[in-house]
Amino acid sequence: MWLQLSLTTPKDQAPLIEALFENMGALSVTLGDAGDEPILEPGLNETPLWQSTQVTALFEGDCNPDNLRSCINQNLNADVSRQLKIERLEDQAWERAWLADFHPMQFGQHLWVCPTGQQPKADSAIIMELDPGLAFGTGTHPTTALCLKWLDSIDLKNQTVIDFGCGSGILAVAALLLGAKQAIATDHDPQALQATLDNARKNHVDSRLEIKEPSQMPAIQTDILLANILAGTLIQLEALLATHVKPGGRIILSGILTEQADEVSQAFNSHFKMQPPIIQEEWVALEGIKRC
Numbered sequence: 001m002w003l004q005l006s007l008t009t010p011k012d013q014a015p016l017i018e019a020l021f022e023n024m025g026a027l028s029v030t031l032g033d034a035g036d037e038p039i040l041e042p043g044l045n046e047t048p049l050w051q052s053t054q055v056t057a058l059f060e061g062d063c064n065p066d067n068l069r070s071c072i073n074q075n076l077n078a079d080v081s082r083q084l085k086i087e088r089l090e091d092q093a094w095e096r097a098w099l100a101d102f103h104p105m106q107f108g109q110h111l112w113v114c115p116t117g118q119q120p121k122a123d124s125a126i127i128m129e130l131d132p133g134l135a136f137g138t139g140t141h142p143t144t145a146l147c148l149k150w151l152d153s154i155d156l157k158n159q160t161v162i163d164f165g166c167g168s169g170i171l172a173v174a175a176l177l178l179g180a181k182q183a184i185a186t187d188h189d190p191q192a193l194q195a196t197l198d199n200a201r202k203n204h205v206d207s208r209l210e211i212k213e214p215s216q217m218p219a220i221q222t223d224i225l226l227a228n229i230l231a232g233t234l235i236q237l238e239a240l241l242a243t244h245v246k247p248g249g250r251i252i253l254s255g256i257l258t259e260q261a262d263e264v265s266q267a268f269n270s271h272f273k274m275q276p277p278i279i280q281e282e283w284v285a286l287e288g289i290k291r292c
Helices: 014-023 065-076 095-102 142-153 170-177 190-202 231-236 238-243 258-268
Strands: 002-010 028-033 051-060 085-089 104-107 111-113 126-129 160-164 182-186 210-211 223-229 244-257 272-274 279-281 283-290
Touching: 002 065, 014 028, 014 051, 014 244, 065 244, 104 142, 111 142, 111 170, 126 170, 126 238, 142 170, 142 223, 142 244, 142 279, 142 283, 160 190, 160 238, 170 182, 170 210, 170 223, 182 283, 190 210, 190 283, 210 231, 231 238, 231 244, 231 258, 244 258, 258 283
Parallel strands: 111 126, 160 182, 160 223, 182 210, 223 244
Antiparallel strands: 002 051, 002 085, 028 051, 104 111, 244 283, 272 283, 279 283
16 A cells, blocks of 8 residues: 655645655656646756646655654645545555666766666776665756766765765765775664665665754764755754864755755854855855854
8 A cells, every 4th residue: 555645736836846745765766747737848858847836755655644744744834734635555566667767877987876787887986786776866856866966076085974864865975885994873763764774784884874854963073964854954954964064074964956955055154154056947055164
């Protein structure tokens, strides 16, 4: 049995709802037309949405619908879940169907994320084996892709990393494969912590990875902190995140829509020297250097 959630929203809110569902652990998220509005031939590099867009997410059948409603309301700061449609679906091989469309993906010059048994023929490839599962994060969403490309672009030798809100652990595992000395992954969701451990073991980096619940995080400062969450939550956590980055260290923030970038950057400016946003589609990642 599976749980399907559908929410109709104006098109400018659809990407935010999509990211929220994925961060909540959705197995898949799809966008569709909620108002019988045809979209004709799009322009180059355009990904148009309908004025009224239906965002549909598939969750494990044992997820608590009331908890999902509460999470949606909390993150969106509104009681939008009154319009939430919840259905229970009979068993199907959803994960296998998704995997059929999940192919090796390259991030930067060296890093590849690949389904098990599918490896690219590329010189100097650094390969992460990762299959779709219960926790968000396969690299397909721009918020994750931005972080992976950034990790591939820097020298991680002897660096320590925190993956805050780790989801599948994709960022922590990628950092370790790319040469980081040690990583700590944390998430409030037990399924995310288990998925992170499984993916670290699959990629043989678990000996350099610590997995912690947020309440168990040690009072340490690292060279790099990655937080691929949502903008509102990032702003709320600014003071906490800053305590975990050493002076001169770097923070990478993602899960931010382009129109939210200034607000997030300003919130972190007191502790970090914020850099220009890195943009992919309607999403951005922000890098900050901890002030001494």
